[in-house]
Amino acid sequence: MQQITPENEQSPFLEQEDEPPSRCLHRELKLRPSFLIPDRQLTLPSFPRQIQKDALTRKRSFRKRFFPGVTDKQWNNWQWQVQNRISTPTQLNRFLKLSNEEQSAFHNLNVKIPLGITPYYMSLLPADEPDNPLRRTVVPTVHELFKVPGEANDPLNEEAQSLVPGLVHRYPDRVLLLLIDFCSVYCRYCTRARMIGRGNIHAGGLRLEKAIEYIKNTPTIRDVLLSGGDPLTLSDKKLDWVLSQIRAIPHVEIIRIGTKVPAVLPQRITPQLVKMLRKYHPLWMSLHFTHPDECTPEAYRATRLLADAGIPLGSQTVLLKGVNDTVETMKDLMHHLMKMRVRPYYLYQCDPVTGTSHFRTTVEKGMEIIRGLRGHTSGYAVPNYVVDAPGGGGKIPVMPNYVMGHQENDLVLCNYEDKIFRYPDSVDNFNQYPDQGSIHGC
Ligand code: SF4
Numbered sequence: 001m002q003q004i005t006p007e008n009e010q011s012p013f014l015e016q017e018d019e020p021p022s023r024c025l026h027r028e029l030k031l032r033p034s035f036l037i038p039d040r041q042l043t044l045p046s047f048p049r050q051i052q053k054d055a056l057t058r059k060r061s062f063r064k065r066f067f068p069g070v071t072d073k074q075w076n077n078w079q080w081q082v083q084n085r086i087s088t089p090t091q092l093n094r095f096l097k098l099s100n101e102e103q104s105a106f107h108n109l110n111v112k113i114p115l116g117i118t119p120y121y122m123s124l125l126p127a128d129e130p131d132n133p134l135r136r137t138v139v140p141t142v143h144e145l146f147k148v149p150g151e152a153n154d155p156l157n158e159e160a161q162s163l164v165p166g167l168v169h170r171y172p173d174r175v176l177l178l179l180i181d182f183c184s185v186y187c188r189y190c191t192r193a194r195m196i197g198r199g200n201i202h203a204g205g206l207r208l209e210k211a212i213e214y215i216k217n218t219p220t221i222r223d224v225l226l227s228g229g230d231p232l233t234l235s236d237k238k239l240d241w242v243l244s245q246i247r248a249i250p251h252v253e254i255i256r257i258g259t260k261v262p263a264v265l266p267q268r269i270t271p272q273l274v275k276m277l278r279k280y281h282p283l284w285m286s287l288h289f290t291h292p293d294e295c296t297p298e299a300y301r302a303t304r305l306l307a308d309a310g311i312p313l314g315s316q317t318v319l320l321k322g323v324n325d326t327v328e329t330m331k332d333l334m335h336h337l338m339k340m341r342v343r344p345y346y347l348y349q350c351d352p353v354t355g356t357s358h359f360r361t362t363v364e365k366g367m368e369i370i371r372g373l374r375g376h377t378s379g380y381a382v383p384n385y386v387v388d389a390p391g392g393g394g395k396i397p398v399m400p401n402y403v404m405g406h407q408e409n410d411l412v413l414c415n416y417e418d419k420i421f422r423y424p425d426s427v428d429n430f431n432q433y434p435d436q437g438s439i440h441g442c
Contacts (some may be wrong), residue, residue: 008290013335016157033391033438034073041180052204052297055296056297058123059123061288062122062123063075063123066094066095066119066122067084067119067404072302075120075267076199077266077267078265078267078270081118081119081120081184081265081267081268082118082184082233082265084119085116085117085118085184085185086115086116086117086119087114087115087116087117088121089103089114089115092115092117092139095122095125095127096125096127096128096139097127097128098130098139099130099141101130101141101142101143102130102139102142103142104141104142105140105141105142105144105145106140108142108145111140111144111145112144112193112194112354112355113138113144113186113188113190113193113196113197114186114196114197115139116183116184116185116186117138117139117185117186117198118184118185118264118265118419120264120265120266120267120298121134121185121264121265122140124293124294124296125138125139126351130390131322132258133291133293133320133322133324133329134290134293134294134323135177135321136320136322136323137187137188137189137190137291137320137323138185138186138187138188139291140188141188141358142278143355143357144188144355144356144358145355146355146357147354147355148357150315150352151352151354151355151356151357152352152353152354152390153193153194153351153353153354154194155191155351155352155388155390155391156191156351156388156389156390156391156392157390157391157392158176158192158392160392161392163214164207164210164211164214165201165207165210166178166179166201166207167211167214167215169214169218169221170392171394171396172220173220173221173222173223173225174220174221174222174224174225175214175215175218175223175224175225176225176227177211177224177225177226177227178192178201178227178228179202179203179208179226179228179229179231179242180201180202180203180228180229180230180231181194181195181196181197181199181200181201181202181228181229181232182196182197182199182202182228182229182230182233183197183228183229183230183233183260184230184233184261184264184265184268185260185264186377187260188291188356188359189318189320189353189356189359190353191351191353191388192228193227193353193355193356193383196228196229201228201229203231203234203242204238208242212245212246212249215246215249216249219251220251221251221252222251222252222253222254223252223253223254223255223256224246224252224254224255224256225256225257225258226238226242226246226255226256226257226258227257227258228258230259230260230261231257231258231259232257232259232265232268232269232273233261233265233268234259236272236273238275239273239276239277240276240279243255243277243279243280243283244280247280252312253281253282254282254283254284255280255283255284256283256284256285256286256365257283257284258285258286258288259284259285259286259287259288260288261302262287262289262299262302262303262306263287263288263289263290263294265427266298266301266302267298268302269301269302269303269306270305271305272305274305274308274309274311275309277306277308277311278310278347279347281310281381283311284311284312284313284314285306285312285313285314286314286315286316286345287303287313287315287316288315288316288317288318289315289317289333289336289337289342290317290318290320290323290324290333290441291323291324291329291333292329292333294330295333295340297336299340300339300340300355303340303341303342304340304341307340307341308341309352312343313340313341313342313343314342314343314344314345314346315331315337315342315343315344315345315346315383316345316346316348317330317344317347317348318347318348318350318357318359319347319348319349319350319361319365319366319369319385320350320361321350321358321360321361322358322359323359325365326367326369327368327369327372327373330347330369330372330373331372331373331376331377331381334373334377334381334382334383335377335381337381338378338380338381343380344380344381344382344383344397345383345384345387346384346385346387347366347383347384348372348386348387348388349361349363349366349385349388349398351390352390363387363398366385366398367398367399367400368400369385369387370382370385370400371400371416373419374400374416375415375416376416384397385397385398385399386398401414402414404420407422409412409424409425409426410422410423410424410426410430411425412421
């Protein structure tokens with residue numbers, strides 16, 4: 001396994017990412033005018049005032065200590081954030097007091113996922129709490145060096161379902177198109193650990209042309225999901241080009257973008273970006289949020305810009321042991337997402353990716369969390385809990401059992417308070433009284 005280092009990881013700014021394929025490649029690094037976010041603009045009515053105050057104080061003291069000469073203009077520039085990512089153990093040591101488990105990870109050459117943390121996300125991590133939920137998701141530990149039975153590098157069998165590299169065609173009417181293998185922050189539990197940060201998949205050249213050609217030539221495809229890596233780490237210009245190519249295909253009805261950017265690099269969501277995105281409606285976005293601590297004033301602002309541009313937002317959360325595996329934490333996260341106008345969409349059972357056993361809970365734990373949400377909070381705040389079937393079988397919903405069975409002509413149901421109810425569920429009843437049987441209240 002190749003050791004990933006900052007030298008061989010490919011940054012979207014440094015290598016052929018600013019121009020569409022078949023045009024001259026613009027390799028020069030440019031900082032575009034930044035979109036300034038004065039602290040006062042981060043004051044949000046739906047966000048508890050004290051939490052906003054604490055967040056501001058923490059951010060100021062972090063910046064004063066670690067980035068004293070950095071201006072607001074630089075800090076709020078997403079490209080500055082990417083260029084100044086923490087990507088080596090030495091850099092990490094400056095910010096965090098590393099535990100033995102964390103240090104041991106770096107002594108081994110088999111770490112598969114590169115290290116990458118934006119200064120913004122680093123400002124959310126406590127220096128001396130290795131068990132902090134956000135820290136666990138982005139700082140490697142020795143546990144990821146171990147493989148347990150049932151784990152695989154490509155558990156969802158994406159490679160076998162890719163007719164063109166980076167284009168996964170699993171379901172008849174939709175495809176997953178991986179645009180780039182770069183992310184601004186690397187999650188230690190990533191399903192695509194086998195490929196992220198390697199610099200092999202980028203949004204250019206023959207590969208992308210072939211993928212677009214395949215979509216053009218397959219009329220059953222009505223829905224294209226752009227993912228990676230993180231597609232929003234591409235420049236506006238590159239993304240604009242890709243979206244225009246896909247939108248020009250008559251049978252493609254829906255375009256979706258999967259991204260973690262609003263949680264880890266909210267500075268990327270600029271008015272210029274959303275102005276470009278809204279040209280391609282109907283465009284949907286799946287956002288990856290893991291823990292309520294990611295729902296900062298900056299993240300609120302980012303989702304507000306996206307929602308105001310008419311982009312329907314859904315969230316995808318991976319259930320992670322020691323990170324979000326309690327009803328309280330999950331409910332808190334779902335409530336934040338609702339306030340951010342993000343519909344909780346999927347709760348994923350953690351995929352059996354090699355080296356992630358320390359993150360996996362039992363499926364029973366996931367059902368316990370859904371049981372703790374359903375009926376106890378708004379229905380909109382309850383995501384679909386799914387297991388992505390190993391081998392490529394797709395997402396399979398897993399539900400706590402609320403149906404007790406049939407008794408005579410009744411369906412016996414159990415509600416969220418464990419009370420039993422009966423519903424007349426006889427086919428004969430409906431045939432005898434068709435009108436009554438088909439009337440439903442709102
Ligand atoms: S942002 Fe997504 S693709 Fe990137 S490391 Fe995290 S889970 Fe993987």
